[in-house]
Amino acid sequence: MSISLPALLILLVIAAVCGAIGQAIAGSVRGGLxxxxxxxxxxxLLGPWVxxxxxxxxxxxxxxxxxxxxxLWSIIGAALFxxxxxxxxxxx
Numbered sequence: 001m002s003i004s005l006p007a008l009l010i011l012l013v014i015a016a017v018c019g020a021i022g023q024a025i026a027g028s029v030r031g032g033l034x035x036x037x038x039x040x041x042x043x044x045l046l047g048p049w050v051x052x053x054x055x056x057x058x059x060x061x062x063x064x065x066x067x068x069x070x071x072l073w074s075i076i077g078a079a080l081f082x083x084x085x086x087x088x089x090x091x092x
Contacts, residue, residue, distance in 0.1 A: 007065025014062060014069055015040030022078025026086065039078040044070055047077025 003011075019039030023031065031039075048070050051058065060072045 003065050003067060007067070010064045011067065011069060012037055014064070014071065015044065015074070018043055018071060018074040019078050021075045022080075023082055025075070025079040026082035028082050028086070039081060040074055042081050043074040043076070043078030045077065046081055047073030047075070050077065050080065 016033055016036045017040070019036035019041075022039055022043050023036065048058065051070075051073050058070050058073055060070075062069045062071050
């Protein structure tokens with residue numbers, strides 16, 4: 001599996017936007033670009049998994065360089081991941 005540099009950069013930008021939106025939904029303001037990109041990709045893994053378990057479709061899929069990226073479920077997955085991190089790291 002290979003991907004071109006422009007396609008990779010576009011995927012990184014999409015992941016950053018999805019991660020930043022997911023952070024905003026979950027109420028987090030920490031982190032920068034790298035954190036947003038990581039959250040976008042974690043959300044792209046977690047979101048479709050949750051959607052598959054609930055038998056929900058993907059209404060908005062972006063294909064870049066032949067690789068699909070689930071935008072809506074990436075945002076939802078990133079928000080869910082941030083919420084879980086907040087629950088785990090809550091100080092007592």
